[in-house]
Amino acid sequence: xxxxxxxxxxxxxxxxxxxxxxxxxxxxxxxxxxxxxxxxxxxxxxxxxxxxxxxxxxxxxxxxxxxxxxxxxxxxxxxxxxxxxxxxxxxxxxxxxxxxxxxxxxxxxxxxxxxxxxxxxxxxxxxxxxxxxxxxxxxxxxxxxxxxxxxxxxxxxxxxxxxxxxxxxxxxxxxxxxxxxxxxxxxxxxxxxxxxxxxxxxxxxxxxxxxxx
Amino acid sequence: xxxxxxxxxxxxxxxxxxxxxxxxxxxxxxxxxxxxxxxxxxxxxxxxxxxxxxxxxxxxxxxxxxxxxxxxxxxxxxxxxxxxxxxxxxxxxxxxxxxxxxxxxxxxxxxxxxxxxxxxxxxxxxxxxxxxxxxxxxxxxxxxxxxxxxxxxxxxxxxxxxxxxxxxxxxxxxxxxxxxxxxxxxxxxxxxxxxxxxxxxxxxxxxxxxxxx
DNA sequence: CTAAAAAGTAACCAGATGGTTACTTTTTGG
DNA sequence: CCAAAAAGTAACCATCTGGTTACTTTTTAG
Numbered sequence: 001x002x003x004x005x006x007x008x009x010x011x012x013x014x015x016x017x018x019x020x021x022x023x024x025x026x027x028x029x030x031x032x033x034x035x036x037x038x039x040x041x042x043x044x045x046x047x048x049x050x051x052x053x054x055x056x057x058x059x060x061x062x063x064x065x066x067x068x069x070x071x072x073x074x075x076x077x078x079x080x081x082x083x084x085x086x087x088x089x090x091x092x093x094x095x096x097x098x099x100x101x102x103x104x105x106x107x108x109x110x111x112x113x114x115x116x117x118x119x120x121x122x123x124x125x126x127x128x129x130x131x132x133x134x135x136x137x138x139x140x141x142x143x144x145x146x147x148x149x150x151x152x153x154x155x156x157x158x159x160x161x162x163x164x165x166x167x168x169x170x171x172x173x174x175x176x177x178x179x180x181x182x183x184x185x186x187x188x189x190x191x192x193x194x195x196x197x198x199x200x201x202x203x204x205x206x207x208x209x210x211x212x213x
Numbered sequence: 214x215x216x217x218x219x220x221x222x223x224x225x226x227x228x229x230x231x232x233x234x235x236x237x238x239x240x241x242x243x244x245x246x247x248x249x250x251x252x253x254x255x256x257x258x259x260x261x262x263x264x265x266x267x268x269x270x271x272x273x274x275x276x277x278x279x280x281x282x283x284x285x286x287x288x289x290x291x292x293x294x295x296x297x298x299x300x301x302x303x304x305x306x307x308x309x310x311x312x313x314x315x316x317x318x319x320x321x322x323x324x325x326x327x328x329x330x331x332x333x334x335x336x337x338x339x340x341x342x343x344x345x346x347x348x349x350x351x352x353x354x355x356x357x358x359x360x361x362x363x364x365x366x367x368x369x370x371x372x373x374x375x376x377x378x379x380x381x382x383x384x385x386x387x388x389x390x391x392x393x394x395x396x397x398x399x400x401x402x403x404x405x406x407x408x409x410x411x412x413x414x415x416x417x418x419x420x421x422x423x424x425x426x
Numbered sequence: 427c428t429a430a431a432a433a434g435t436a437a438c439c440a441g442a443t444g445g446t447t448a449c450t451t452t453t454t455g456g
Numbered sequence: 457c458c459a460a461a462a463a464g465t466a467a468c469c470a471t472c473t474g475g476t477t478a479c480t481t482t483t484t485a486g
Contacts, residue, residue: 005463024324026240030444040465045445106385107324111237111317114384130389153390154406160386161378162371169377171327172319176343176373177366193367200417201410217483218433243474253435258475 011037012044017058021101024108025055056116062105063122069095070128074135081140085202086195088133089159093191096167103167130156140202147205155198162194224250225257230271234314237321238268238329269329275318276335282308283341287348294353298415299408301346302372306404309380316380343369353415360418368411375407 015037019028030051034041048054069091076087096103109117116122137152166173166181174181181187228250232241243264247254261267282304289300309316322330329335350365379386379394387394394400 008463023239024237026236029442031442040463041444042446042466043464046463051444104324106382107320110382110384111320111324114388117385117388151402151406153392154403156390157379157386157403158375158406158410160382160389161374164382165374165378166370168381169319169323169373171323172330173370173373175327175330177369179366189364190367190370193364193371196417197371197410197414200413203417204409204413221433242472244472253433254474255436255476256434259433264474 012039016054020058021104056120062102067128070132073132081145084136092163146202149205150202225252229267233271234317269333275315280341283345286345294358297349305376359415362418363415
């Protein structure tokens with residue numbers, strides 16, 4: 001029966017996402033996934049072959065969620081590039097907060113030298129978010145609102161770093177800055193600071209001649 | 214014999230650092246550490262009690278290396294806060310590049326919810342680097358080179374994010390921006406962009422009223 | 427030189443691991 | 457209704473896990 005198998009598959013994937021995102025590939029236990037999903041272990045192997053395949057399926061399904069972001073960002077369209085960038089940051093921050101398993105899976109992948117990330121076509125999803133930012137920059141440049149010297153790749157790296165790192169390293173950062181970064185207030189302040197900084201950077205033309213590189 | 218035991222201890226720690234930083238707490242195998250260090254497994258337990266203690270010792274020893282940074286940063290003293298900040302970024306970037314095991318251990322810790330980070334007095338080492346940056350900001354404010362509105366905590370978060378994330382997420386970022394971030398050129402460009410951005414942010418007074426937060 | 431303490435070792439253990447097999451139950455198409 | 461295909465299950469296996477024990481060798485101090 002199709003429906004039943006679909007449900008079983010979904011149950012396995014859901015439990016596997018929990019387990020893999022919590023403990024990573026090595027730490028995850030198939031027995032645990034079987035127990036949590038209430039699905040017999042042999043069935044997991046029938047559906048997904050082996051542990052590695054299951055992990056890759058989880059990775060793919062988690063990354064899929066990024067795709068929705070592009071439409072969200074484009075939907076929040078506005079003539080002012082400042083507000084577009086501001087909206088972009090809001091949406092990305094919100095996504096990271098709402099998808100802790102995404103954050104963790106990306107971390108695991110990097111610790112695994114992006115082994116599975118590269119193996120599958122996972123990185124295809126990158127386009128969605130990259131293109132959205134690129135478009136903002138291109139439009140702003142075209143209408144001469146920001147100088148051509150602004151490097152959209154550096155902008156992207158900064159934006160990802162400031163957003164992603166806030167969540168990925170929250171536990172150690174909390175200790176470092178001695179503030180509860182999980183609180184709504186901390187997050188609001190952080191988002192504002194990131195926005196201010198990026199806009200200041202773009203206003204300055206993306207480079208600062210007073211600082212020799 | 215003291216010397217011999219010291220050597221053995223060091224061999225175990227060295228192999229354990231490799232193993233733990235590569236595979237994390239769960240993935241690391243005591244058998245592997247024993248094999249690599251050429252030290253009998255039972256001896257490892259005699260020296261370190263259990264796997265958890267050994268992990269914590271590795272964590273502590275890796276964090277110790279941060280302490281050297283403070284003196285380096287202070288040594289690179291200069292009257293201009295811009296050059297101080299510039300030097301700070303150079304030194305921190307260099308540290309992260311030279312200490313991949315540090316980067317990985319911090320990542321593992323965050324995935325483990327900073328369990329061992331909090332358990333030990335590991336976070337004491339934070340002071341060294343935090344204080345160095347704080348001092349730069351305080352001095353610059355005192356001499357009215359930057360406005361009081363600049364928030365040193367946000368500055369710290371940004372600096373750590375931009376530096377740390379570049380190395381921690383290098384594998385996935387490489388796919389995303391389609392550039393070999395491991396190359397010297399990429400790194401130089403990145404450092405310059407980070408410096409420019411932070412200085413632009415500080416010049417702007419640390420906030421941007423044109424962007425409602 | 428010697429006895430005690432420290433350093434080091436081989437072999438072992440119970441439990442858990444990923445993965446399989448032989449089997450029963452349920453669903454489906456004709 | 458019925459046979460074949462799909463879904464699901466219990467019990468099992470070889471291997472590996474962290475950790476221990478009973479033992480020998482080396483070093484040290486008097």
